[in-house]
Amino acid sequence: MIKNRQTTISCIVVLVFGLSLFYIGTDGFTAYTAETARVTKLIENQPEFPDVTFEDSEGRKYSIDEFEGKYVFITFIYTGCTTICIKLEENMAQVYNQIPDEYIGKDIVFLSISFDPARDDPATLDKYKELFKSDGETWRMARIPDKKELDSLLGNFGVIVVPDGNGNFAHNSAFYLVNPQGTLVDVMDFSQVNEAADKLMNTLERDKGE
Numbered sequence: 001m002i003k004n005r006q007t008t009i010s011c012i013v014v015l016v017f018g019l020s021l022f023y024i025g026t027d028g029f030t031a032y033t034a035e036t037a038r039v040t041k042l043i044e045n046q047p048e049f050p051d052v053t054f055e056d057s058e059g060r061k062y063s064i065d066e067f068e069g070k071y072v073f074i075t076f077i078y079t080g081c082t083t084i085c086i087k088l089e090e091n092m093a094q095v096y097n098q099i100p101d102e103y104i105g106k107d108i109v110f111l112s113i114s115f116d117p118a119r120d121d122p123a124t125l126d127k128y129k130e131l132f133k134s135d136g137e138t139w140r141m142a143r144i145p146d147k148k149e150l151d152s153l154l155g156n157f158g159v160i161v162v163p164d165g166n167g168n169f170a171h172n173s174a175f176y177l178v179n180p181q182g183t184l185v186d187v188m189d190f191s192q193v194n195e196a197a198d199k200l201m202n203t204l205e206r207d208k209g210e
Contacts, residue, residue, distance in 0.1 A: 049182040052149040056142035057125035071108040074176040078116035079128040098197035110139035117143040
């Protein structure tokens with residue numbers, strides 16, 4: 001009887017200890033994966049867009065101030081990617097097409113940022129944008145030539161990019177929304193196209209009504 005009681009107590013202690021570790025490791029049960037925890041933390045912290053210089057598919061150079069007063073809907077890609085980036089940009093196009101023309105370019109712009117600036121020069125980006133019907137204006141594709149600036153942005157926004165040594169990268173993928181003040185306000189699951197479009201519309205309509 002005593003032995004069974006000791007066994008039961010031991011099991012309870014192990015269970016409580018395990019749950020404590022799980023609680024700590026998942027930010028209090030609200031995040032069940034490292035990626036979910038990362039996204040939750042980003043949305044809570046709302047980092048500002050750092051001072052970087054873009055060079056887009058037209059060869060134009062500018063900072064994030066180019067989009068002052070507008071929301072910026074962002075993806076991070078590299079044109080040599082033959083897997084997830086293609087789906088990411090296809091979904092980006094679907095979100096773009098769900099936003100009414102009255103908002104596009106005036107209240108919100110779309111921006112695909114390459115994290116492979118050595119290969120993704122303006123000419124390459126110009127060819128790549130044609131695959132997704134990007135107009136190069138209300139949906140731009142750009143690189144950040146300066147590595148320190150690029151690393152600063154990737155770090156601020158929690159974008160993980162790991163080169164494999166063969167010209168490819170392992171990376172996470174999401175939709176990022178920056179508000180007109182240059183602050184990251186949302187990170188969305190790129191596979192949930194309709195949900196992302198609904199979020200954008202709710203945000204744009206809310207701001208219009210204020």
